[in-house]
Amino acid sequence: MPTSAASAKTGADGVFTSQLAVLAGEIEALLDRLLRPPPDSEIQPPARLLEAMRYAALGGGKRLRPFLLVETARLFDVGPAAALPAAAAIECIHTYSLIHDDLPAMDNDALRRGRPTLHMAFDEATAILAGDALLTLAFDLLARVETHPDAAVRVRLIAELGCAAGAAGMVGGQLLDLAAEGRFATAPRPGEADIARIDSLKTGALLRAACRMGAIIGNAPPDAGTAIDRYASALGQAFQIADDLLDAEGDPATVGKATGKDAAAGKATLVTLLGPQGARARLAALTAEAEAALAGFGDAASSLRAAAHFIAARRA
Amino acid sequence: MPTSAASAKTGADGVFTSQLAVLAGEIEALLDRLLRPPPDSEIQPPARLLEAMRYAALGGGKRLRPFLLVETARLFDVGPAAALPAAAAIECIHTYSLIHDDLPAMDNDALRRGRPTLHMAFDEATAILAGDALLTLAFDLLARVETHPDAAVRVRLIAELGCAAGAAGMVGGQLLDLAAEGRFATAPRPGEADIARIDSLKTGALLRAACRMGAIIGNAPPDAGTAIDRYASALGQAFQIADDLLDAEGDPATVGKATGKDAAAGKATLVTLLGPQGARARLAALTAEAEAALAGFGDAASSLRAAAHFIAARRA
Numbered sequence: 167m168p169t170s171a172a173s174a175k176t177g178a179d180g181v182f183t184s185q186l187a188v189l190a191g192e193i194e195a196l197l198d199r200l201l202r203p204p205p206d207s208e209i210q211p212p213a214r215l216l217e218a219m220r221y222a223a224l225g226g227g228k229r230l231r232p233f234l235l236v237e238t239a240r241l242f243d244v245g246p247a248a249a250l251p252a253a254a255a256i257e258c259i260h261t262y263s264l265i266h267d268d269l270p271a272m273d274n275d276a277l278r279r280g281r282p283t284l285h286m287a288f289d290e291a292t293a294i295l296a297g298d299a300l301l302t303l304a305f306d307l308l309a310r311v312e313t314h315p316d317a318a319v320r321v322r323l324i325a326e327l328g329c330a331a332g333a334a335g336m337v338g339g340q341l342l343d344l345a346a347e348g349r350f351a352t353a354p355r356p357g358e359a360d361i362a363r364i365d366s367l368k369t370g371a372l373l374r375a376a377c378r379m380g381a382i383i384g385n386a387p388p389d390a391g392t393a394i395d396r397y398a399s400a401l402g403q404a405f406q407i408a409d410d411l412l413d414a415e416g417d418p419a420t421v422g423k424a425t426g427k428d429a430a431a432g433k434a435t436l437v438t439l440l441g442p443q444g445a446r447a448r449l450a451a452l453t454a455e456a457e458a459a460l461a462g463f464g465d466a467a468s469s470l471r472a473a474a475h476f477i478a479a480r481r482a
Numbered sequence: 483m484p485t486s487a488a489s490a491k492t493g494a495d496g497v498f499t500s501q502l503a504v505l506a507g508e509i510e511a512l513l514d515r516l517l518r519p520p521p522d523s524e525i526q527p528p529a530r531l532l533e534a535m536r537y538a539a540l541g542g543g544k545r546l547r548p549f550l551l552v553e554t555a556r557l558f559d560v561g562p563a564a565a566l567p568a569a570a571a572i573e574c575i576h577t578y579s580l581i582h583d584d585l586p587a588m589d590n591d592a593l594r595r596g597r598p599t600l601h602m603a604f605d606e607a608t609a610i611l612a613g614d615a616l617l618t619l620a621f622d623l624l625a626r627v628e629t630h631p632d633a634a635v636r637v638r639l640i641a642e643l644g645c646a647a648g649a650a651g652m653v654g655g656q657l658l659d660l661a662a663e664g665r666f667a668t669a670p671r672p673g674e675a676d677i678a679r680i681d682s683l684k685t686g687a688l689l690r691a692a693c694r695m696g697a698i699i700g701n702a703p704p705d706a707g708t709a710i711d712r713y714a715s716a717l718g719q720a721f722q723i724a725d726d727l728l729d730a731e732g733d734p735a736t737v738g739k740a741t742g743k744d745a746a747a748g749k750a751t752l753v754t755l756l757g758p759q760g761a762r763a764r765l766a767a768l769t770a771e772a773e774a775a776l777a778g779f780g781d782a783a784s785s786l787r788a789a790a791h792f793i794a795a796r797r798a
Contacts, residue, residue: 204650207650209650209651209683210650211648211649211650211654212649212654212657212658212661214657214661214666215649215653215654215657216649219649262614266610266611266614269610271605271606271607271610272607272610289587289665289666290587291587291588291657291660291665292657292666294582294585294587294588294610295582295653295656295657297614298578298582298613298614298617298653299648299649299653299654301614301617301618302617302644302647302648302649302653303644303648303649305621305640305644306640306641306644306645306648308640309637309638309640309641309644310641317633317634317636317637318633320633320637321625321633321636321637321640322625324621324622324624324625324637324640325622325625325626328618328619328621328622328625329622331618332527332615332618332619332622333527333528333531333532333535333615333618333619334520334523334525334526334527335525337531337611337614337615337618338527338528338531338615340611341528341530341531341607341608341611342528344607345528345530349605349607350530350605350608367525
């Protein structure tokens with residue numbers, strides 16, 4: 167969708183871009199508060215560990231998962247303030263996953279968001295531990311009463327995130343992704359169904375969890391939950407295709423990380439499988455599917471619709 | 483306490499050893515069930531990831547943290563079955579911490595419990611991900627209704643474990659431990675207070691959490707909770723001294739992992755600081771302190787008392 171880039175700052179897209187920036191600022195401020203030495207505690211985290219966690223977590227980023235969580239909760243008349251702690255928790259999970267994925271033993275990336283990755287800026291041991299600490303912090307946050315007054319809602323949030331982030335979700339997806347690069351010397355070259363499964367776990371699971379956690383906080387009725395699931399599933403697939411297109415065609419200076427990696431690794435993606443034109447057509451169909459899933463919500467869902475367009479058109 | 487080793491299979495110690503073995507068998511069986519492909523789920527974790535998690539989690543181990551949790555809950559008339567899921571969750575945290583600590587970028591250990599460490603048996607990427615998945619699984623488990631019927635109790639368990647395992651707990655302790663080896667080239671040589679802080683976070687936090695989670699499941703009154711804290715704190719310090727003594731004097735074949743590592747790394751521990759005799763005297767004093775903390779519980783606490791003696795006398 168090359169035309170969307172040009173219009174990204176006007177009309178509905180312009181409204182979306184500023185909404186996203188406002189929420190990103192709120193998440194940044196909350197993470198900044200959460201990642202300070204506790205003022206009234208005898209037990210302090212090591213300064214170096216906290217610095218490393220701050221380097222990774224406060225390094226900008228679009229804060230797309232928090233946005234999806236907050237905007238889904240808003241569909242059910244829950245304001246952003248009530249959804250922010252859970253949104254910060256899912257961003258902690260996303261941040262930890264980037265730290266660990268960038269490690270030399272994994273994707274071996276030196277650049278992330280235009281800056282050295284955490285293990286380059288600090289060292290590998292600190293990066294592993296900062297990732298572990300952020301992963302742990304996510305669940306610590308969700309257990310706190312500030313996240314939601316009702317403990318039953320908090321455990322539903324924890325169960326949702328635990329499931330999406332674990333072996334049958336994001337972590338499993340990262341392992342399958344490494345396998346698809348031939349890393350374990352056992353896997354056959356993946357076909358389209360395999361790639362869809364990898365993408366669904368690796369990036370889809372957490373994007374879906376963001377929406378589902380918003381629905382949990384909003385106490386969404388079952389039929390609304392089904393519509394949200396359909397939206398999130400299409401969005402997750404679209405996100406991964408856009409990501410693969412960026413890797414295939416993006417400029418590292420704009421994208422903020424190395425590109426051309428899939429081709430260099432001889433890795434099959436939907437872009438290599440369908441070709442860039444075919445991938446763009448699939449992306450457009452998924453965006454339409456995401457929009458259609460939101461039909462029942464009317465104007466209240468305009469920011470979630472704009473998020474789908476933003477994902478399809480993103481250049482970084 | 484060299485004499486305790488000889489009596490480890492007789493009398494009170496013999497009862498303890500069989501109690502520990504029974505509980506270890508139950509934890510092993512529960513982890514075995516939890517780490518199978520979900521029978522009725524469309525979304526399956528990758529086989530390789532599950533194998534790696536099973537290799538690490540089902541590799542034996544004393545299951546001391548589960549024992550402390552179950553026996554503390556029992557003080558308040560909660561039977562073992564009701565405490566087992568939470569006990570499995572804390573063992574998942576312990577297992578992940580061993581996997582990540584053994585990594586080349588961390589302690590670089592090739593042997594654990596007499597077998598190749600996970601990254602040696604599989605590879606580094608799989609080991610990082612299996613650790614992440616076990617860490618995530620711990621919280622996933624605690625959020626489940628099988629762990630406790632009351633959601634308010636489940637979030638208290640999650641908060642307790644999240645706090646003990648995170649930046650101001652176990653993960654922070656591991657970073658301080660690496661710093662004490664001069665890994666980050668910034669830290670001064672640690673004194674006794676620094677070493678006590680490292681030990682308190684690195685191993686103490688999770689042992690304390692085990693006892694405190696047992697107290698939460700048992701709905702312990704505040705004064706009992708204070709006594710449990712005092713017991714657990716002494717036990718945690720004793721555990722680390724015994725561990726350092728094993729490293730200084732143990733036989734790798736018996737211990738099941740490399741020994742002599744602290745001396746080789748020029749690392750200060752309470753054993754290097756106080757000398758073996760001084761360390762043994764401190765260990766005896768801490769064991770007495772742990773026993774004294776349990777005075778109010780009478781015979782009901784005999785297994786927790788035996789655990790303190792077992793820790794002081796352990797040879798592996």
